[in-house]
Amino acid sequence: MLDIFLFSNFRSISMILILECGSTKSDWVLITNHGKKISFSDHGINPSTLAREDINLYIRTGSERLPDPAKVSRIYHYGAGVSGIVQQELLKEIYYTYFPNAVLSIEGDMLAAVRATLGDEKGIVCILGTGSNSCYFDGTEIIANYQGFGYIIGDEGGGVDIGTRMIKLYYSDSLPDQIRHQLDKELADRSVFVKKLYSHDKPNRYLAGFAPFAAKHQHDPVVRREIEASFEALIKNYLSKYPENDKLPINFVGSISEHFKGILTETLQAQGLRPGKFITRPILELEKYHFKELQNE
Secondary structure, three states: OOOOOOOOOHHHOOEEEEEEEOOOEEEEEEEEOOOOEEEEEEEOOOOOOOOHHHHHHHHHHHHOOOOOHHHOOEEEEEEOOOOOHHHHHHHHHHHHHHOOOOEEEEEEHHHHHHHHHOOOOOEEEEEEOOOEEEEEEOOOOEEEOOEOOOOOOOOOOOHHHHHHHHHHHHHOOOOOHHHHHHHHHHHOOHHHHHHHHHHOOOHHHHHHOOHHHHHHOOOOHHHHHHHHHHHHHHHHHOHHHOOOOOOOOEEEEOHHHHHOHHHHHHHHHHOOOOEEEEEOOHHHHHHHHHHHHHHOO
16 A cells, blocks of 8 residues: 655655565655655565565665655665675665665664564564564663574474474374364375475475464364464573563564464463563554654754
């Protein structure tokens, strides 16, 4: 969806562009100190996985949807795959081509989650999407960061872990028949499944694709117990390690935390932890966070 506004007096308007980028989708928001905006979604921008030509195309295309890119004073790019110097330099080169007068800030998706849930307050934040990530923020910076080691080793609490658990339940004949049969089309032939998994170009997303099955049947006792076990592992291995975890609420960002909010809340409480905010679209909160910055100018 595209919200459009017209600029009648550029000289009196300050503009900030915010991008929250995943590998498959990016959300763009241009805000002004007058409270007006343009917002839209476009291709994902991950400099660790995309070719330079693709990144250039997506940023150029996005810039063409804005009224005057040269008037943008600041850009905040939050996203995956930006930790390396090479990736950051690549983004800078491309952004400055289309936004020549902007000051660019490149941050990871973890800081996006922090600012979306905590603002500038201290606290604990966890991202639960395809994988999982978490941190402790002291109000100024992230000082502790525990996360899974990718879909092969861990990512407890994320979609890959939950989806993998559903597959294991299927092949161990642990699911009730009326539920198990719903997976026959994909899993009945074990050799076909194994070949598909190990030849898939994005096996993590393939495995996470079984998480919606878990969400649909989360009230079944067998399925529920596996979901609880995934969240218990997340708490034991990561969330329980943070300072003040018994005092501060734990905030969540991502689709998994939203779809399994009830079970996640109960699992946290059973472990003596307190759930905080649950957010599915950080860009909406990032817009509010950076609008305050404009108001203070």
